[in-house]
Amino acid sequence: MTDDSKIADVYELAHRLDERVKELNCLYGISRLAEDRQLSIDDFLQRVVDIIPHSWQHTRAACARIQLTDKEVSTRKFLQTPWCQSETITVNGKYFGKIEVCYTAEMPASGEGPFLKEERHLIRAISERLGHIIERNLADAELTKWYEEEKRLRQRLEQEIQWRVNFTRNLIHELKTPLTSLVATSQLLYEEESEGKLGRLARYVWEGANNLNNRIDELHDIVRGEMGSINFNPKPCDIGQLLDDIITETKPLAEQYDMEVEIKLSLQLPEVYADPVRIRQILLNLLNNSFKYASDGRRVIIKASVRNSCVSIEVRDFGPGIGDLEQAQLFDPGYQTIQHSKRSGGLGIGLSLCKILVELHGGKIWISDKVGKGTSVIFTLPLLSGKSGEGKKGNGETV
Numbered sequence: 001m002t003d004d005s006k007i008a009d010v011y012e013l014a015h016r017l018d019e020r021v022k023e024l025n026c027l028y029g030i031s032r033l034a035e036d037r038q039l040s041i042d043d044f045l046q047r048v049v050d051i052i053p054h055s056w057q058h059t060r061a062a063c064a065r066i067q068l069t070d071k072e073v074s075t076r077k078f079l080q081t082p083w084c085q086s087e088t089i090t091v092n093g094k095y096f097g098k099i100e101v102c103y104t105a106e107m108p109a110s111g112e113g114p115f116l117k118e119e120r121h122l123i124r125a126i127s128e129r130l131g132h133i134i135e136r137n138l139a140d141a142e143l144t145k146w147y148e149e150e151k152r153l154r155q156r157l158e159q160e161i162q163w164r165v166n167f168t169r170n171l172i173h174e175l176k177t178p179l180t181s182l183v184a185t186s187q188l189l190y191e192e193e194s195e196g197k198l199g200r201l202a203r204y205v206w207e208g209a210n211n212l213n214n215r216i217d218e219l220h221d222i223v224r225g226e227m228g229s230i231n232f233n234p235k236p237c238d239i240g241q242l243l244d245d246i247i248t249e250t251k252p253l254a255e256q257y258d259m260e261v262e263i264k265l266s267l268q269l270p271e272v273y274a275d276p277v278r279i280r281q282i283l284l285n286l287l288n289n290s291f292k293y294a295s296d297g298r299r300v301i302i303k304a305s306v307r308n309s310c311v312s313i314e315v316r317d318f319g320p321g322i323g324d325l326e327q328a329q330l331f332d333p334g335y336q337t338i339q340h341s342k343r344s345g346g347l348g349i350g351l352s353l354c355k356i357l358v359e360l361h362g363g364k365i366w367i368s369d370k371v372g373k374g375t376s377v378i379f380t381l382p383l384l385s386g387k388s389g390e391g392k393k394g395n396g397e398t399v
């Protein structure tokens with residue numbers, strides 16, 4: 001091999017190396033541009049298309065264009081000529097556009113017309129990279145859109161919650177102010193005139209006012225419970241004594257419905273960690289439902305036993321029972337079974353409130369029922385050692 005041949009080979013190798021360096025610089029430049037999140041997609045594409053011609057063999061004669069389904073960018077004085085190399089851009093597996101590199105004048109033949117075979121690999125690599133970058137940008141844009149929508153809906157929800165808080169506060173105040181006076185006055189009247197027709201009328205007014213007052217308190221608790229701001233003060237409780245006290249308290253109401261309440265407790269029930277006021281509220285709601293809707297069964301059984309790390313309490317009646325389809329909705333606020341809605345003018349919030357209060361303790365509540373054989377409502381409370389209800393006092397907002 002002559003010296004001239006060796007020199008020619010060196011020049012050829014240097015030329016090829018220079019071409020490869022230009023190709024690598026192109027891909028590196030595109031990657032750097034992709035990292036700049038401040039660039040809009042239009043600016044990004046324009047800078048990419050300006051980089052491309054410098055990576056082709058005949059740089060001065062090269063021009064480039066990127067055509068997408070919704071936009072087009074190109075180098076200055078782009079000219080569509082017969083000497084063109086192109087590659088499609090796919091996004092999420094679908095056609096999204098193409099890249100074109102053209103020579104404005106005829107050039108010597110290489111591997112693919114006037115283009116090098118390495119330039120085919122390069123334009124393919126550019127199109128794949130652009131496809132991935134566009135996919136990411138579209139995903140980011142979609143994510144931003146949904147984030148802004150979620151932000152808008154959250155703000156709207158917060159406004160509606162605040163409106164509801166203010167409305168409920170005002171409503172409770174408007175109802176409670178005259179009602180407090182009515183309860184006190186009717187009680188005083190009943191105590192003064194407890195005999196005869198006037199006494200009976202005074203008792204009806206007093207009981208009706210108390211009933212309305214309790215309904216308002218339940219509605220207030222439902223709203224507070226949904227907001228996580230319900231008053232909740234758990235402490236060690238003797239559940240057996242608490243159940244005995246409630247049986248004694250509800251005895252007059254049970255007699256009014258001609259019902260017998262039976263209590264079955266496991267020996268030496270351990271203490272539970274609970275709010276006795278709220279447990280009383282749960283049991284009074286459940287017993288009241290049994291008295292009103294299962295009085296045909298003539299009796300109610302209350303059972304309490306230990307299950308794992310909880311005390312399980314069951315209130316069972318022997319009424320007509322509830323169908324499977326209705327059981328799933330019983331704990332929804334305002335829902336009443338068909339037979340209950342015909343026999344009661346209540347709001348249908350008792351069981352919903354029970355669910356909120358039980359879950360506030362860290363327990364669970366469910367229904368076991370057989371149509372025609374009565375209904376059992378069962379709920380659990382944590383043992384004193386577990387203290388599952390700690391830390392669930394809500395956000396403290398006053399409603």
